[in-house]
Amino acid sequence: MLPEIKLSVRTLVEYVFQSGSIDNRFRTSTTLTEGTKAHKAIQSTYQETDQKEVFLKTEIKYEKIKFLIEGRCDGLLFRDDKIVIDEIKSTSKDLSGIEEETYPVHWAQAKVYAYMYAKDHEQNEMSVQLTYIHAVTEEQKTFQQHFIFQELEQFVNELVKQYVPYASLMQIHRLRRDDSIKNLSFPFETYREGQRKLAGAIYKTISEEKNIFANAPTGIGKTISTIFPTVKAIGEGKLERMFYLTAKTITRQTAEEAFSQMKNKGLCMSAVTITAKDKVCFKEETLCQKEYCEFANGYYDRINAAVLDIFSHKTYINRQTIEEYARKHMICPFEFSLDLAFVADAIICDYNYIFDPKVSLKRFFDEHKRQSALLIDEAHNLVDRAREMFSADLQKSNFLTLKREYKETELHDSVHMLNKYFIDMKKKSSEKGYLVWKEIDADLISMLEEFVRNAEIELLQPTKSADQTTLLDTYFAAMGFVRISKLYDERYVTYVETEKNDIHLKMFCLDPSHLLQQIRKKFRTTVYFSATLLPLQYFLDMLGGTSEDYTISIPSPFAKEQTEVFLQPLSTRYHDRDHTKRQIIDMLSKLLRERSGNYLIFFPSYHYMKNVYEDFTAIDPEIRTIIQTNRLDENEREQFLQEFKEDNTETLIGFAVLGGIFSEGVDLKGNRLNGVIVVGVGLPQLCLERNIINEYFQTTGKNGYDYAYTFPGMNKVLQAGGRLIRSETDTGVIVLVDDRYLTQKYRGLLPAEWRGFTRI
Template identity: 45%
Template sequence: MIPHVVRISVKDLVEYTLRSGDIDTRFVGTSRAVEGTRIHQKLQKAGGDNYIAEVTLKYEISYKDFLFLVEGRADGIISEQQQVVIDEIKTTAIPLERIDETFNTLHWAQAKCYGLIYGEQNKVEQLAIQLTYYNIDTEEIKRLRETVTLQELQTFFYGLLDSYLVWAKQLEAWKELRDSSIKKLNFPFPAYRQGQRELAVAVYRTISDNKKLFVQAPTGIGKTISTLFPAVKAMGEHKTGKIFYLTAKTITRQVAEEAVNVMRGCGLDFKSITITAKDKICFKEKSICNPDHCEYAQGHFDRVNDAIMELFLQERAFTRDVIEAYSQKHMVCPFELSLDLALWADCVICDYNYVFDPRVYLKRFFQTSQGDYTFLIDEAHNLVDRAREMFSAELTKSTFLKVKNLCKGQPIGKTLSKINTVMLGMKKECGEEGYYTQLDQPEELYPLLWTFVKKASALLTDNHKADGYDALLELYFNVLIFLKMVELYDGHYITYVETSSSEVTVKLFCLDPSKLLGEAVQRGKSSVFFSATLVPLDYFSEILGGEATDAKIAFPSPFKVEHLCLLVADRISTKFKNRASSYQEIAQYIHLAIQQKPGNYLVFFPSYHYMQEVYHIFSELYSDIETLIQTNVMSELERESFLERFRPDSNRMLLGFCVLGGIFSEGIDLKGDKLLGTVIIGVGLPQICLERNLIMEHFRKKNELGFEYAYMYPGMNKVLQAAGRVIRSEDDKGVVLLIDERFSSYYYKKLFPAHWRYPREVRDGNEINTWLQVFWKGL
């Protein structure tokens, strides 16, 4: 009989069999993520020639009808004269006198597993297990050592496997049921739409070949089901082990959930989980994870395995509501439960952050070797700027000054003063321009920041309720994030210092996220980047970390071209210097665009100020037309209320004023007569600013496409997204009026999608009226 295969990391094996007690994230050396790496390297280097650092260990063992593939990475293996030592390094802020042999059984268990693997593979009958604790405040080191025989390690390891077999058997039974249902699964709709079958085949081949694919697929093809269905089929054939469906917005996560439910309705047995952000799913007013503050944190690890087992046996869709219900029943943390369940789910639906952001990505999946994962990256055009945010970090002088004032009399005050002094010096260098840039890192800050981390660590460990604790903790984490980005800094970055009034900002700015995104997707085996507006495809392929050998496909719109009336009013300039003189004419053109057919319309502007100025004029000129206007900050309820006003009503005129690139220009679905048309003012160029200009200069030197990469392509993406609100289904018909002289230039026209190739250029109001009369009467 062929044994069932179980792949698991040493860390997961140990945690799921031995963990117990509370969740407690009160400050006990939380700097491990950043400072821990530096300390590990320091101790490993100090070990000398006999110290082999970061040793990857893999072990295959057949045990009770299962083939376990266990892997991990030992911090160090030391060759001494008398014996081999397995070294496991732990950084801590806990005084070392509190740490003894009974301090943490998980630490010992992890090191023993490494010892078992090394001993088995190297025929070593006896070796030493060593735990090295490094106190990040005092820099003291404490080593605990235990000599064990290989037979003792085998007994211990088999005990872990026996405990884990309960889970393994359940998971294997589930996989057999799942794979059987996948084999019987057909495409969940009566027929493929135009382009849909070709997209599904391309995705399947990409997964089968462990490749990357970039897809520009207009609205209507059905991108979600066309990527998920072939991924599910590939899973049934063991071509991928787990699917990550990555999105930028809640609405697209809901669409993915619905697509999986559609397949379940056709007989698919499949477990999916949607990961909700910690702050949103937490039951408490503030997500403070310690047993004194939260009853769900108290004893969480004593109860969580029972919660996982019951939920896994009873449910298929691990949605937010389901996770919250089981969390309350078993009194466990819903966020931690969802992270654990992700290990058992077939598909993980989540935000980009959980795969790409170095600060929060799911280390349980991505910290060791490449996983058997498929990444389906929806609305991939959003990932460019999101990636720049993920890979950048900044510090401001005012936050250091604030904490200094709150920590009067504390030794940390001197360090904060020195940091403030250095930043004042940076401010002087900014000169009249108010900023300066440099290719090198601000290394003069680093020794002071590390000193701050060490002193803040000591304060935070012992003063949970002291004045200024929260502000110090926030600054502490901001500094750690900054120092984390230091590890990533290379030629794709630039440092800039900017000053405004008394403020000074120092930023490590990621100009080009392509390298880091490329490395991130290597954590899986295949990736599909897709969007309705991945235009131009070569630009997005490059900036999202693609390679020359990656496949790229652009699909035509499946909708009838004659259902869209595309007009270009190219006699008006909306450039910043000309905007004030355009308000009246813009208002008149908007009215012309909507007057031929009553119904609902949206108009998009390049800025709030431009929108408000035209809104006031339009409201005075056409007071009989009902209007709505987007505000700077809108709650979820206000957004829903705004969209609910767009109801089909042929006897009413409703016009919504919105900002291009804002919350209503993408991700909303107003089908049929809910929306008859949009008017788009300007070519969507991002506001001129220091960062955009730095991006422009970087790519000007790299490929002579600086303006295009920094301004033109991101701007046109906003235009295409806003225009895409109009035709959402094969029965939809509508109007798009583009207002700006640049829309008729070759450089912008070549970015028009195929179904925009022949726009009607209108020179005045009469031509707009004529074309719209012809369009609406001809339908």
């Protein structure tokens, strides 16, 4: 039986005919919408006997592979004695620049459709028509060619021949992959306590096409416990691929290590890491234009060879590997990673590539998603990240700047109206400094749509010498606002807030659960996992959980005796911080002199941390200290962590911020970390947004304050404390500093092994 490869007509022709350069110059964002309208406009002129959106498929056997090729042609026209395949292409470019042979890929697509129809209906000849239509003006330009069946057959066979090397490589890889998975054992000698249970639950969830929320303690080995059963499911044909989603770079590295460990056990599986464009770009400025960037120039002429090369030699493709092969083939490393991800078995990337409406991976169609699993690491982070991804904001200052810069243009009227709108909002909100409303403002959306249209006219003028940075940024912000307005429902509010000399307008997603649920429905399985998915009902509510979803909580595998937990019952409330600061410093000095080692102390804000740090170093200068500064880059972050050495001969204490880069995803095993001090209960700073969230959930019958403040705050505390015990041999001290831990409510939110704390 021949192996089968299913592919679309578009995939086939684009693989063979793609050429040219990456050019991310401004293009109108309305083209897609207008293009759909343009397609329908042409199809509405078809005769009664004509057909539109005709599904076609065929089988072609070539070099011991059966290709199943399918697609939809835009139009099937019957003209006298001719049968015509009509391929419609919308464009925002001037049609005068399009000649008959400008786009060979378009002819190729139409000719494949013609071959499929002719073969299926035993036609000896076919006509092929390309219809170009301007997306805005609806001006049309048409080209037509005539072919006998043998010409079409020869053309399609040649296409398949050129696709075969890639198809064969992928087919050989799949056979090796599935064979290696069958023989793959768990990459460690033994399972940690709870690991087998977690892995089994994930496998069962995938097999049954369900979703699961898994709370598993820090140090259990959650990453390998979720990836390993998913790999097994791929080998058994239950899945085609997995997406491993992370919020931070450090957790991405943990996933890469898991694949590396399985590779050492014989796994042959392709895994690609997507790194943000600005981090991986080879040039000083991220400007994707062929005149500026040699890696963008001719990208599509070289990409096929690069893909064949890297997949012939590598399976685990991280940032370093992508950069190596990108330089070798002179191609853009970011676009390369996206092309590799499209055919990889596993994709390791940030949440936004799946959930963010602005940057999600559009090339993965729904049929790909239905055979994919989402593994969402540190899923507690997705609540606030999703809120931001599904929200949109605007600043008045940008429109005022544009009003001054574009006085003699059509753009001026629209920015003037928007600037005036902000002024009116400022007047209405003057009493409180803010204004909140629930309904979508249709007038505002109309004004923004008008601004977008006028901004596009300006941005499409390549000869304009003025700096268009503000216009471009404001254009994308307005587009984002219009896009989010289509998602707006009862889970949203809009608010205006006065900020010094500016006015901030935001369409704010209060409850992202519904939108997250809509996205995950497209995938076979979604696995949410974290060490702090507590309280579980809160995360079920916020992440779109349903009564059909599985839940699992794995108890800590570590002995209670590994951790000594102390409580210093002081008030760390904002107005008490100056009064209790000296007591915290005295406690620190006493602890560090009695128990030498490496310590981390976490504070609820930079200002509070800095205050205590300055006084502590003045009072006790002999103890070595380091402090987290704002906006650390990756190198500075690594330097901070490298100070926590296994064999430090002097005591070290690192001052850090709750919820920051050092409070989660940091793995300091053994004597690299001997104690964690957490100051406060982690409550987010009082602000308008949190108060709006509070009020919203209060109206839904929940405890609004807990949903806005308590639960997100305690999650930070649990994450920070979780840095301490990472293995069966780790021991150490946790000190909680706040009198609220004496109350039943806050004590009940602590892990069971922390509740027996000793007061100091």
